[in-house]
Amino acid sequence: MKTCQRCQTINPDNSLFCARCGAGLVGAPPAGYPMPPAPPKKNVNGLLACGCLVLVALFGVSILIAFGSNPDKYKTTTQSQTSKQSEDQAGSVVNTGDKYREELARQVAEHKSPCPLDIIAGGVEVDSAGVSHAYVQVKNLSAKTVDAYDVEITCRDRTGNDVEHYLHHTNIFIGREQSTVKPGRKSRTADFYLHGYQGCTVALTQVKSAWFTDGSSWSGQNCPQERLVTRD
Secondary structure, eight states: OEEOTTTOOEEOTTOSBOTTTOOBOSSOOOTTOOOOOOOOOOOOHHHHHHHHHHHHHHHHHHHHHHHHHOHHHHHHHHHHHHHHHHHHHHHHHHHHHHHHHHHHHHHHHHHTSOOSEEEEEEEEEEOTTSOEEEEEEEEEOSSSOEEEEEEEEEEEOTTSOBOOOTTTOOOEEEEEEOOOBOTTOBOOOEEEEETTOTTOOEEEEEEEEEEETTSOEEEOSOSOOEEEEBOO
């Protein structure tokens, strides 16, 4: 079996591309397999250069016209507007920061754990091929921007019995979602492809790890486990 380096999905040995995210899989293609043609290269340097020159010329002409008509007035107005915008922005940052810190402290206190992500929505759906999909949406409770996170999904059926992978004989699925989530914001809904866990209608989902844009990371066992089920 081949494991996708991007989303950790397990694919058959003869797969060239990941069934979930479409990424290329490690390993040479079988003999005689036709390689896809390389995409044609487009030379856009000339167009970019022309576009930049036109923008620079237009900007320079507009500045000369505005400044030449009344330079003193232009200078005074610009300084006044800049000063006002700086004051407004400084006030909004302070107010927004205070409200965010209060809300963050309240949410962390409710969960009684330092988990940086909270699962706020999700469910399980079975497609026409009989493959289960776990849909997960999280909210960033930390003060950092999340770059990626891992979830652990325990697969079961509606009666509570474990649904094991047909090859690995485990009902635990580990999935990774790579998407940016700013502090206090909700993420996009992630689709975890539970290939090999046929019959999974209940997904006990827990955030296990998180990576941040500043290069730091988090992992732990403190996040609450959410029970995601199929829609009636």
